[in-house]
Amino acid sequence: RVAITAGRKAGLPQKFKKLLVPGKIQHILCTGNLCLRETYDYLKNIASDVHVVRGDFDMNTNYPDQKVVTVGQFKIGLMHGHQVVPWGNHDAIAMIRRQLDVDVMISGNTHKLEAYEKDNKFYINPGSVTGAYSPLERESNPSFILMDIQATTLVTYVYSLVNEEMEVKKIEFKKQSALEE
Amino acid sequence: MDCIIQVFPDEFHLKTLDTFLETCCQPQGTVNVRNIIISKINRLSKYAQENSKNIPEDIKLFEIFSAKITQIIQTRSSMPPEDILALQSALIKLALNVYPDEISYVDNVLLNTLEIFTNERSRSVGCSGELSRMLRVPIDHYGDIITILALPNFAPLIEFLDFRTRKELCVYVIENIIKTNTFIDSHEQVDMLLKMLASLISDQSDQPTEPEDPEDFEIEQSLVGRLVHQLISPVPDQHFLILNMCKKHLLSGGDKRIQYTLPSLVFRAIELCRTYHELRADDEKWEKKVSKILQYINSLLSALCKAEYWELSHRLLLQATLVCDAMGITSAESVAYEFISQAFAIYEEEVSDSKSQLIAISLIIATFERTLNFGEENHEPLRSQCARASSKLLKKPDQCRGVSLCSHLFWSGKTRENDGEELRAGKRVLECMKKAVKISSQCMDPSVQVQLYVELLNKYIFFLDNGCVDVTPSMITQLVKKIQEDSAGLESSEATHQVTSHFKNTLNYLSSAHQNINLEVQ
Numbered sequence: 001r002v003a004i005t006a007g008r009k010a011g012l013p014q015k016f017k018k019l020l021v022p023g024k025i026q027h028i029l030c031t032g033n034l035c036l037r038e039t040y041d042y043l044k045n046i047a048s049d050v051h052v053v054r055g056d057f058d059m060n061t062n063y064p065d066q067k068v069v070t071v072g073q074f075k076i077g078l079m080h081g082h083q084v085v086p087w088g089n090h091d092a093i094a095m096i097r098r099q100l101d102v103d104v105m106i107s108g109n110t111h112k113l114e115a116y117e118k119d120n121k122f123y124i125n126p127g128s129v130t131g132a133y134s135p136l137e138r139e140s141n142p143s144f145i146l147m148d149i150q151a152t153t154l155v156t157y158v159y160s161l162v163n164e165e166m167e168v169k170k171i172e173f174k175k176q177s178a179l180e181e
Numbered sequence: 182m183d184c185i186i187q188v189f190p191d192e193f194h195l196k197t198l199d200t201f202l203e204t205c206c207q208p209q210g211t212v213n214v215r216n217i218i219i220s221k222i223n224r225l226s227k228y229a230q231e232n233s234k235n236i237p238e239d240i241k242l243f244e245i246f247s248a249k250i251t252q253i254i255q256t257r258s259s260m261p262p263e264d265i266l267a268l269q270s271a272l273i274k275l276a277l278n279v280y281p282d283e284i285s286y287v288d289n290v291l292l293n294t295l296e297i298f299t300n301e302r303s304r305s306v307g308c309s310g311e312l313s314r315m316l317r318v319p320i321d322h323y324g325d326i327i328t329i330l331a332l333p334n335f336a337p338l339i340e341f342l343d344f345r346t347r348k349e350l351c352v353y354v355i356e357n358i359i360k361t362n363t364f365i366d367s368h369e370q371v372d373m374l375l376k377m378l379a380s381l382i383s384d385q386s387d388q389p390t391e392p393e394d395p396e397d398f399e400i401e402q403s404l405v406g407r408l409v410h411q412l413i414s415p416v417p418d419q420h421f422l423i424l425n426m427c428k429k430h431l432l433s434g435g436d437k438r439i440q441y442t443l444p445s446l447v448f449r450a451i452e453l454c455r456t457y458h459e460l461r462a463d464d465e466k467w468e469k470k471v472s473k474i475l476q477y478i479n480s481l482l483s484a485l486c487k488a489e490y491w492e493l494s495h496r497l498l499l500q501a502t503l504v505c506d507a508m509g510i511t512s513a514e515s516v517a518y519e520f521i522s523q524a525f526a527i528y529e530e531e532v533s534d535s536k537s538q539l540i541a542i543s544l545i546i547a548t549f550e551r552t553l554n555f556g557e558e559n560h561e562p563l564r565s566q567c568a569r570a571s572s573k574l575l576k577k578p579d580q581c582r583g584v585s586l587c588s589h590l591f592w593s594g595k596t597r598e599n600d601g602e603e604l605r606a607g608k609r610v611l612e613c614m615k616k617a618v619k620i621s622s623q624c625m626d627p628s629v630q631v632q633l634y635v636e637l638l639n640k641y642i643f644f645l646d647n648g649c650v651d652v653t654p655s656m657i658t659q660l661v662k663k664i665q666e667d668s669a670g671l672e673s674s675e676a677t678h679q680v681t682s683h684f685k686n687t688l689n690y691l692s693s694a695h696q697n698i699n700l701e702v703q
Contacts, residue, residue: 036403056544059492085547085589091646095639098686101679119690133452135503136551138459
């Protein structure tokens, strides 16, 4: 299981903390702007394999600009997204996907929660786990994403907190075999 | 004495309370009255909590013990502070557990303690540990800081703690606020709270001269930054008062603190602008209020610039530019122009290493691309500045990438005159792209050249996908051909593998999305 988070508020909502229990999640992919070392430590506590990429506010850190993580049969690309012009543009993000040569492309920055399939590849924006405001919009609903990878199937669970109530959406993505591509 | 307390039933204790206290509190000095009294209090406290009817109305436990303890402390002038505070703590617990509605009881104990220490400072020496423990009792019990703020004699007692203990208590208070997700929504309460937290917020006269551990300092100050997000009111006007109050206190923290504490204020101020904008139909003064907030943001950013936090200021200036732009009013447009110009100035004068420069100019371009409301007379010089700055980057690959980013400004950039429509200046887009290609051709390293060509190919396809008619299929095929030719001569390496797969993915996309383009596959 893989959890995805983004990072500008006092802390994670309690309801999320209850779900993010150590031991159940193997990898964490974070789109950056953690801002606090404690947040990183908190993520490390949930899963020992934590990948973070550099956000525009992660200034004194050594996080890379992009990262490719292989989990099972899936190559997953990770990037904050402030580098993608125009921000949040699906075509522009697709360009990065092609460059990183990944099956799943994860980006953040806009705090707009999205999980969609495009040209037989999968794209995710986990929103903001604290519901912090984004450069473009008011505060959003806190959200994060869990991915369950089994062979060539990726099941994505999208968790969001809407008016203090937890909502979950499930989306399935099947990776095409090399022959089909 | 202890036996008496353990053995006899509660009713007995109640009936004989006065006599008992009178007897054991004779000023003979050697008997350890502290433990005896505390035992007695705890016993009767428990009895009272079991059933409120257990204690008759006329036996006012708190008053009785309070009077007795005051007497004992006064007559035993050599009683050490730990004992004084242990007795006072027991009293506080009695008040909290048995008389929870009477917060004046708690404040009463605090006042007594304050008077003892103020009248004879010598009695307070060495009291930090116990006093801190005592002060945490009501914090833990009430679970929220609002009630604590209503105890006038709580904050003055903090002065008697030594520096380190004071700071630890401040950290404890903030952690409590964050943990319980308490919001403090009046500027008067915020003022009281921040005064209480002075030991964290600004330099103290009694702090040690050696500098603090930088990691600890960062954690503590980040806590203050996080606290800012709990100091909010749903009433916008009130929230602005709170923001001003925070600024007053946090600026006193000096340069070393503001990098951790001011950004939260900037973000909250930005959010408040958006709130006023959203509610503008109901508030005819909203534009003036927004102007004031923008001035406020400017003052915070000036403080950060003065303290030479260049990258942080640069990022925040760009965020502030976006909120100004979102207001959609001309007064805000000039502030937006001012903010983005300051970001440019920082980029030109203060960012020195080439990697940071590319990041900084890219961020300016990306932010500027999102704006909607600059008039053409502001938009045009900014477009030119972006293009100029990109072409002056030191390294050719960076120049290429910067210039190609500028193409977006001409395509999806928006001006006020265009009413939310994209500029779609296809010819200017092409100019940027051609220039980028030319810069790539000047790169020395052939593998970097090919990489840049593939990136530019993708951008050409992007504009084609988005309806730019100035991008012709032949431009695409020409570039594809060039890449195929040049990559044939490349040595195999990790980097070239990436470029190869990038190119392959691009061709796959081209052939599926643009079947009209004839690609010669080698």
